[in-house]
Amino acid sequence: xxxxxxxxxxxxxxxxxxxxxxxxxxxxxxxxxxxxxxxxxxxxxxxxxxxxxxxxxxxxxxxxxxxxxxxxxxxxxxxxxxxxxxxxxxxxxxxxxxxxxxxxxxxxxxxxxxxxxxxxxxxxxxxxxxxxxxxxxxxxxxxxxxxxxxxxxxxxxxxxxxxxxxxxxxxxxxxxxxxxxxxxxxxxxxxxxxxxxxxxxxxxxxxxxxxxxxxxxxxxxxxxxxxxxxxxxxxxxxxxxxxxxxxxxxxxxxxxxxxxxxxxxxxxxxxxxxxxxxxxxxxxxxxxxxxxxxxxxxxxxxxxxxxxxxxxxxxxxxxxxxxxxxxxxxxxxxxxxxxxxxxxxxxxxxxxxxxxxxxxxx
Amino acid sequence: xxxxxxxxxxxxxxxxxxxxxxxxxxxxxxxxxxxxxxxxxxxxxxxxxxxxxxxxxxxxxxxxxxxxxxxxxxxxxxxxxxxxxxxxxxxxxxxxxxxxxxxxxxxxxxxxxxxxxxxxxxxxxxxxxxxxxxxxxxxxxxxxxxxxxxxxxxxxxxxxxxxxxxxxxxxxxxxxxxxxxxxxxxxxxxxxxxxxxxxxxxxxxxxxxxxxxxxxxxxxxxxxxxxxxxxxxxxxxxxxxxxxxxxxxxxxxxxxxxxxxxxxxxxxxxxxxxxxxxxxxxxxxxxxxxxxxxxxxxxxxxxxxxxxxxxxxxxxxxxxxxxxxxxxxxxxxxxxxxxxxxxxxxxxxxxxxxxxxxxxxxxxxxxxxxxxxxxxxxxxxxxxxxxxxxxxxxxxxxxxxxxxxxxxxxxxxxxxxxxxxxxxxxxxxxxxxxxxxxxxxxxxxxxxxxxxxxxxxxxxxxxxxxxxxxxxxxxxxxxxxxxxxxxxxxxxxxxxxxxxxxxxxxxxxx
Numbered sequence: 121x122x123x124x125x126x127x128x129x130x131x132x133x134x135x136x137x138x139x140x141x142x143x144x145x146x147x148x149x150x151x152x153x154x155x156x157x158x159x160x161x162x163x164x165x166x167x168x169x170x171x172x173x174x175x176x177x178x179x180x181x182x183x184x185x186x187x188x189x190x191x192x193x194x195x196x197x198x199x200x201x202x203x204x205x206x207x208x209x210x211x212x213x214x215x216x217x218x219x220x221x222x223x224x225x226x227x228x229x230x231x232x233x234x235x236x237x238x239x240x241x242x243x244x245x246x247x248x249x250x251x252x253x254x255x256x257x258x259x260x261x262x263x264x265x266x267x268x269x270x271x272x273x274x275x276x277x278x279x280x281x282x283x284x285x286x287x288x289x290x291x292x293x294x295x296x297x298x299x300x301x302x303x304x305x306x307x308x309x310x311x312x313x314x315x316x317x318x319x320x321x322x323x324x325x326x327x328x329x330x331x332x333x334x335x336x337x338x339x340x341x342x343x344x345x346x347x348x349x350x351x352x353x354x355x356x357x358x359x360x361x362x363x364x365x366x367x368x369x370x371x372x373x374x375x376x377x378x379x380x381x382x383x384x385x386x387x388x389x390x391x392x393x394x395x396x397x398x399x400x401x402x403x404x405x406x407x408x409x410x411x412x413x414x415x416x417x418x419x420x421x422x423x424x425x426x427x428x429x430x431x432x433x434x435x436x437x438x439x440x441x442x443x444x445x446x447x448x449x450x451x452x453x454x455x456x457x458x459x460x461x462x463x464x465x466x467x468x469x470x471x472x473x474x475x476x477x478x479x480x481x482x
Numbered sequence: 483x484x485x486x487x488x489x490x491x492x493x494x495x496x497x498x499x500x501x502x503x504x505x506x507x508x509x510x511x512x513x514x515x516x517x518x519x520x521x522x523x524x525x526x527x528x529x530x531x532x533x534x535x536x537x538x539x540x541x542x543x544x545x546x547x548x549x550x551x552x553x554x555x556x557x558x559x560x561x562x563x564x565x566x567x568x569x570x571x572x573x574x575x576x577x578x579x580x581x582x583x584x585x586x587x588x589x590x591x592x593x594x595x596x597x598x599x600x601x602x603x604x605x606x607x608x609x610x611x612x613x614x615x616x617x618x619x620x621x622x623x624x625x626x627x628x629x630x631x632x633x634x635x636x637x638x639x640x641x642x643x644x645x646x647x648x649x650x651x652x653x654x655x656x657x658x659x660x661x662x663x664x665x666x667x668x669x670x671x672x673x674x675x676x677x678x679x680x681x682x683x684x685x686x687x688x689x690x691x692x693x694x695x696x697x698x699x700x701x702x703x704x705x706x707x708x709x710x711x712x713x714x715x716x717x718x719x720x721x722x723x724x725x726x727x728x729x730x731x732x733x734x735x736x737x738x739x740x741x742x743x744x745x746x747x748x749x750x751x752x753x754x755x756x757x758x759x760x761x762x763x764x765x766x767x768x769x770x771x772x773x774x775x776x777x778x779x780x781x782x783x784x785x786x787x788x789x790x791x792x793x794x795x796x797x798x799x800x801x802x803x804x805x806x807x808x809x810x811x812x813x814x815x816x817x818x819x820x821x822x823x824x825x826x827x828x829x830x831x832x833x834x835x836x837x838x839x840x841x842x843x844x845x846x847x848x849x850x851x852x853x854x855x856x857x858x859x860x861x862x863x864x865x866x867x868x869x870x871x872x873x874x875x876x877x878x879x880x881x882x883x884x885x886x887x888x889x890x891x892x893x894x895x896x897x898x899x900x901x902x903x904x905x906x907x908x909x910x911x912x913x914x915x916x917x918x919x920x921x922x923x924x925x926x927x928x929x930x931x932x933x934x935x936x937x938x939x940x941x942x943x944x945x946x947x948x949x950x951x952x953x954x955x956x957x958x959x960x961x962x963x964x965x966x967x968x969x970x971x972x973x974x975x976x977x978x979x980x981x982x983x984x985x986x987x988x989x990x991x992x
Contacts, residue, residue: 351787
């Protein structure tokens, strides 16, 4: 079997096993609390996938997770650990909202790209700070980036309480953006916007850059063994910077698509913890663009299904976080232990064949 | 005579891999019995079984004719078996006496005076000259090794296992070690000597056993009939011809010029001190020296991987100071790094990807940043075939290959770029005889093509066989440059130990 197919199958199996494990644990928990597990899971499933409005609600939640997750996957793959998605996302959303409110008289085909690029620029620049400190000064980027989350988040809160506060409201929120900055709806009556197309395009683009260009080749080499990459002439500092800036830009985009797509104004804490959830998505997706897309969709669907479940069954949404935690821990555990599920299964059928492959490998 | 140590039919398996396959091995009182074999032949496994680190799956061990169950190194020591590891286990901040007594005394009160007296007595008895009061950190490598041997003898060892003991020694220090071993023999101590240096094995051993793929294939009881050729052939299992064919050749213009080079480590301590060296086209300059005398820093300085704190590097007429690594490669540098796992390969990437670490962005492999799969695969197939890289597939992770095949990936891809200067750092370290031959042939071919080669190695035999001139590095300084004709083991050995030789430095200046 082709090695790549094998590793993809292995990650898929590990996610499925992790989900099964998570649902078994939750099932026990539900029975203990006197809920009917089967009915609860059915409600969760229906809420996530069945019907136009449920499915689009899932996609709406999935889009920022996928976009941000791609950026995190890129930075992790390159060996620079951007944990600053939260701050980058809020600053991106701020930039997009500000441009969306204050630029007037632009046609939508200019206004929307300007807002999106603005959010990417802000997110990217926010990520540049830990990146630059890492490359020039050797500061640990995980610490600097996570600390900058608070700076970013509270800066945005401050603007919403002061100069960027909308008129005629007691809430700390921005004015509404211009119509020309709003993304159009794909399905009337839902919040799903054309940002879905943008997301799909970016997933494909990322996959292409990662595996089909020399830039992706070098990003992967730097992440897997920076010293070997440097010895063979790769400017590792440059690639680390590219990786973290791109990562920040995508986190910014994960913020702006929510504003331009359906929220249309910026509220304090409008997207709590998304900047951390995207790390989970990246890890669940094995840092592979397509894996990230699937993981983001899965998490978005669980989120959206959980709220339906809460309404129908009275089971609190928070059990979802338990599912999320178990899934991530198990997926990471499986990949850390390097369990070769395909090998295990085929080994049950023919022990000798595996031995031969190993010999041939030598 | 009963053997002091008798190993009978020892088998040790790791998973499906049999590291020792029914190994039988006898050691008689007062003999030096060498164990010779390539990497991965099972020498270390066997020693670890004898020393109680691993339990054997099958077989028995007899010590002085009595069956012994050795479950831990502690029990091995109790039976009079002592091991001197390749990497010393000494505490630098302790004195010799403190190191020797460490972990030994059971009484509450420690009478250091008495211990020191005992050590002095033992060291005189065996001609193991060390000062018991000296701090280990002030000792040379050879002296530290003597402390290790003394430590083992002090615990009552009658069987001494020496694992590659000469790897860190200069030729003179090696001679001294052999003198000590001969003294120990007279006293009835038996020695298992593990090495892959054929000449040394022949000069010190009474008998030689060859381990190949986990089995003892030969045991030479009479070494008068043996030469390195015979031993090498027995090691690999086919006829090998040692030595290299090197044609006379006039070197061309200077390709690498290193002037007053200074390199500091991260803590700003000077490592390389005013180093001067030049390498001309079509010549091989060997850089000899005991490991850890600044070779890594010198190479990194010359390859642009470490900042210079003084002097300059001129490559093909271009001054390279302050330029990034890529500029060095573009100027014609090919670098076979000393650590193939850390610097030479990305182990988690495929064999195919590892063949293009330097060249991936070049035409025809990339066009407008897009990888050209067809051109890449064709070139990879060509490189794999030309360099005889044995891999099940191009998509296999480089980490899954044997050391020899990994090194062939590096050597193959570097020489394919036809560098003007080749830095080959320990290019055959840890390789088997077949792969070593291949790498040597590649280096000589590069020389024939007019490539300037800087060969860095701690294996003096390798340096002397390949080089046109030999430079010696000692504590970051160039001790001298000697033409091949004058480069005897003795002359180089003295320089390696830091003894400046007027003649040699005279040649360096010219």
